[in-house]
Amino acid sequence: MSRRREPQRIEADVCVIGAGAGGAVAAAELAEGGANVVVLEQGPRHEPDRFSARPLEMMARLYRDGGQGTTIGSPPLLLPLGRGIGGTTLINSGTCFRTPPAVLQRWRDEFGLDALADEDALDPCFARVEAALSIAEVTPELAGRNAAVARRGAETLGWSHGFLRRNAKGCIGSGVCAFGCPTSAKQHVGITYVPRAEAAGARVITGADVRHVLVERGEAVGVEARLAGAGGGRIEVRAPQVIVAAGTIHTPLLLARSGLGRDSGELGRNLALHPATGAFALMDEVVDMAKGVPQSFYIDEFASEGIMFEGVAGPPSYVAMALPLTGRRHAAAMASYRNLALFGLMVSDASRGSVRSLGGRAVIRYDLVEEDAARFRTGLARMEQLFRAAGAREVYLPLPRGVTPERARARDLKLMAFHPLGTARADARPESGVVDGDLQLHGVRGVHVADGSVVPSSLGVNPQLTIMALATRLAFGLLDRAVPQTDQTDRAPTGVA
Amino acid sequence: MTGRDPHLHAFVSAAPRIERTGLRVLLALARRPRGARVLHRLAPADQLANGIASMGHFEDPAVAMSLGWDADAVASRGRALRREEGRP
DSSP: OOOOOOOEEEEOSEEEEOOSHHHHHHHHHHHHTTOOEEEEESSOOOOGGGOOSOHHHHHHHHBGGGGOOBOBSSSOEEOOOBOSTTGGGGTSOOBOOOOOHHHHHHHHHHHOOTTTTOHHHHHHHHHHHHHHTTEEEOOHHHHHHHHHHHHHHHHHHTOOEEEOEEEBSSOOOOSOGGGOOTTSOBOOTTTTHHHHHHHTTOEEEESEEEEEEEEETTEEEEEEEEEOSSSOOEEEEEOSEEEEOSOTTTHHHHHHHTTOSOTTSOTTOOBBOOEEEEEEEEOSSOOOTTSSOSSOEEEOTTGGGTEEEEEOOOOHHHHHHHOSOOHHHHHHHHHTGGGEEEEEEEEOOOOOBEEEEETTEEEEEOOOOHHHHHHHHHHHHHHHHHHHHTTOSEEEOSSOTTOOGGGOOGGGOOEEEOOOBOTTOBOSSTTTOSBOTTSBBTTOBTEEEOSGGGOOSOOSSOOHHHHHHHHHHHHHHHHTOOOOOOOOTTOOOOOOO | OOTTSHHHHHHHHHSOHHHHHHHHHHHHHHTSHHHHHHHHTSHHHHHHHHHHHHHHHHHSHHHHHHTTOOHHHHHHHHHHHHHHHTOO
16 A cells, blocks of 8 residues: 655744745845745746756747747737746846836735835845846847947837846846846846855745645645655645745746635736747848847937837847748848847737636736737838848838738737736736735735736836836845845836736 | 657656647657648648747757857866856
8 A cells, every 4th residue: 555655844933935036135125124035936046057048949948838938819829938047037038127116006006006006115025136147238239239220210100219227247148138148147036046045045846847836725725736856745835825826827826726815806917928020131231139238228319109119139040030030032032131129019918818727837828909009010111110220121020921010900910928917917906816916816815926917007017027016025025124225326117007 | 750869758748748748749740741741731830840840950060060160169167167167
C-alpha cells in the first residue's frame, strides 16, 4: 500500500507567489522590512551566461510556451510572457512610464480607488522603484539608427516625441532586450529586487507550481505547491499573509481553483492587453536596427486618442518572423535587412477579454471591438505617413496584400500584445472588483494581489512601473510603515494618455 | 519535421499543444510543393509558416552574419563586460 508523501512544511510571515514585477518588489521590501518571506516561483532561474543573442533559441528558453501563447478571438493575438525569476521583466524592453494622471483620475472616479490612486501617496513609491532600477533616458547615440528614422519622420511632421526612459545601467545597445540582456544592463527584477530579497533573508524556491492558496475562516493560512525537478514532492508554506503575483493570466486561475475571489463575478474578466503591431520601412540608408536599444524612442502625438508609437527592433531571425510578407517579397525584403526600419503601434484598448482554465491551461478570449479596430486603422495610416516623411522607399504594413489601412477589418490585423491587465481588478466596491484599494481580496483577510491583474483599466503606457509602484505600496502597507522619500532627480515621465 | 534545426525544434516544441500541432502541420505543408501551393491561398497561414521557417534560416550564424548580425560577438561581449565590471 503506497502512502502519499507528506509535504515539506515551511513557516513564514509572508508567502509571495511569483518573482516577476510585482512579487519580487513586494518580497524585497518586506524582507528588508524584517518580515520572514518565502517566494515561490514556477519557472527557473536563468543564467545570463547562457543568453545567446539568438531570438529563436532564447524564446524557447525564457518565454512561457516559447512565446507562442495566443488568444482566441478576432483577430487572434500572440501574447508572449516571461517565465522564471524576473518574470516578464526579464524579456520586456525595459520601458518605464509612471501611471498617467488621467488614468489615476479614472481609477478614483470609476473604481472608487481614492487612496490607491492618490498621486501624492504613489509618488514616493514610483521614486523608490525608479531609484532601485536606475531608470534613465536613452541617449540618441545608444538609441541607434532605427530610432533616428522615426525621429526624422516625427520632426518632419511636427509630432510630439522623445527618447524613452528605461531601467538600464551600463547599456551598450546589444539590441536583444527581449531575448535576455547579455550584459545584464537591463535592471530586471531578477537581478535587482530578487537579490535584495535574498540578501535580506527571503527564501526563493524555483520550480514551485502553486496549486492552492489556503484560507481558513476567511483568513489566509498559507499556500500549497508542487515542486518540479528530481526531488519533486509538495511544499506547504504556512503564512498569515499571502501575496499572489503570478501575473494577469495565471493569478485568476490560481484564485479560482482556490475558491477565492469569485464573489463579484469579475475574476478572470476585464482583460485589457494593449494590442500592438509593427510596420516596416525600406530605407535608402543602412539602419542595422538591432544595433542600439530596440525600444528607445516614442511618439505620443496621438496618445489622447489611445494610439502610442514606440520603437521595436530585432536581429534578422526576429524580423524574418515579424515581416508581413511571404515568398519572393519576403526574401527580397530580408536581403535588404540592413536597410529595414521597424516601429511599433500600441493601442490603449477599450476591448475587454477574459481568461479561464480548460484542462489546467489558460484559455484567453479577446475580441477587438470596432473602436479599437478604428484606432489601428488610424494608427497604421499615420505610421505609413511617418515612414514616408522619414524618406522610406517602401512601407510594409501588417495587413493582407491589397488591404489599405482605411479598409482594414479587425480580422485583417496581425497583432501581438505585451501588457495583460485587469483580470483581478481593484475596485472599492466588493460587487465590482476582486481586490480592494489595499489590494486585498474582498472578504478574505491576508490574501493580496500584486501584479497586472489588479490594474483596473488600460494604461496606454507600458505597465511595469505601475505594477512595481503598487507592489511597493502594498509591501509598506503590510509593514505598517510610510514609504521612505527618495531623491527624485531622475523621475520617469507620466505618459500622456 | 523540425528536426533539422534543433533550435527550431525546441521553439516549436515549447508551444502549447494546439499551437504546436498547428505549427507542425503548417511547416510540413510549407516543405512540400503541393502543400506550399495550398498555403499560398491562405495568406495568414502562409505568412506564419513562412515566418517560423525563415526564423530558423536567419538564425543560422553564417546567414545572420551576412546581414551584419553576429550573435556570438554580442553574447561574448556581454559576458566579458559582466566579468570585467562584476555585473550579475
